Amino acid sequence: MKIDWDRRTCARRGHVTYAPDELPLRERLHTATALGEAWRCLRCGDFALGAPHGSGPAAQAPLVPRGKVLRDVFILRxxxxxxxxxxxxxxxxxxxxxxxxxxxxxxxxxxxxxxxxxxxxxxxxxxxxxxxxxxxxxxxxxxxxxxxxxxxxxxxxxxxxxxxxxxxxxxYAKRWAEYLTVVATAAFLPLEIYELTEHISWLKIGTLVLNVLAVVYILLAKHLFGLRGGHRAFEEERQGASLLEVEESAQVGVRV
The missing domain is CATH 1.10.287 (Helix Hairpins)
Known part of the structure; x- marks a missing residue:
């Protein structure tokens, strides 16, 4: 079963709505209903009744983790x-x-x-x-x-x-913590392997596997040490997570 991380998080924390100053984009994120105005959530994409939580230029909209980024936050926690x-x-x-x-x-x-x-x-x-x-x-x-x-x-x-x-x-998904985790965990892997040569237990095996998976996952998912495009690719992926930016891109495509 595929988990909808966006709706799962909105169900726990509530929706995040924003009213951009740019009129074409504002119209795409707003609708009128019999119960009042509704704004599209920046995380899950559903419309939520009530006034927006914030407003201003689209460039100043809150960056709301969604999709793969939101899943990464769950794993990090x-x-x-x-x-x-x-x-x-x-x-x-x-x-x-x-x-x-x-x-x-x-x-x-x-x-x-x-x-x-x-x-x-x-x-x-x-x-x-x-x-x-x-x-x-x-x-x-x-x-x-x-x-x-x-x-x-x-x-x-x-x-x-x-x-x-x-x-x-x-x-808190701090990038310095991701580097620290990879370096510190990798440094102790030889010791964990040595302990397995002395005495094998399911707890030691499970700990070793978890630490290896954690190092590999953080290295690849967070583009650490220049992997998979490095910090630039990481920022592009993070910036692309905002539904507002997706909507803005779609609006630009319509204009063209």
Whole structure:
């Protein structure tokens, strides 16, 4: 089923109407009904009853995302939410690492006590906790120095900050955020691939696929780094999204 992004957005946010000063174009965007005047929405193209939301020269009409541009905004906001969730999670991990660094000995003693309690239980099921990879990894962390753990917490916070900045920029469709997302995401792809060589999980595979698709999509759809015509092609595509400009072009064609 094909989604009508224009009407979907208008149903949620309402129509956007504009009365241009140019009379021929104004007449094409205006109609009279038994219930009063109606103006064509710049987003979905339907006529909406009531006075226009704005007026003035056609060149000063609001640029309303529609069609493919509106779909791109929806995808960017999905990525923004994903980045925000990831950023908050990393902040929580960083806080946990910092707290652990300040009470490392106490946590170690507590872990050893629980290990002594559960060792006979797991042994009954023929599972040796002393040779468990998970237990071994946890025990290794107890050997880390305090300053090392603080450094790890700081790096995690820095990474979380990047994710949250990306999220805010993508939500408002800022071009700098698109560049930041592509560069930052691509920089961590080798690490994600390396982690898969160490241990494969569906979560890691899904994260890697999502990040690769995000990089490729933003690069191509937003014409970054000169791809597909670069910034000039991007601006032409964005400017061409306004129904008012489409109507103006059609009016010019009629005159010719």
């Amino acid at each position: 999905f990525l923004a939410i994903e980045r925000a969730v990831r950023g908050v999670f990393i902040v929580l991990v960083a806080v946990a690492v910092w707290k652990f660094s300040n009470s490392q000995d106490a946590v170690r003693r507590l872990f050893d006590e629980y290990l002594d309690v559960f060792r006979p239980v797991f042994k009954h099921f023929h599972y040796d906790l002393d040779h468990s990879p998970v237990v071994g990894t946890i025990q290794k962390t107890f050997g880390y120095e305090h300053r090392t753990l603080v450094l790890v917490a700081g790096l995690l916070l820095a990474y979380a900050l990047i994710e949250l900045v990306e999220s805010a920029g993508l939500w």
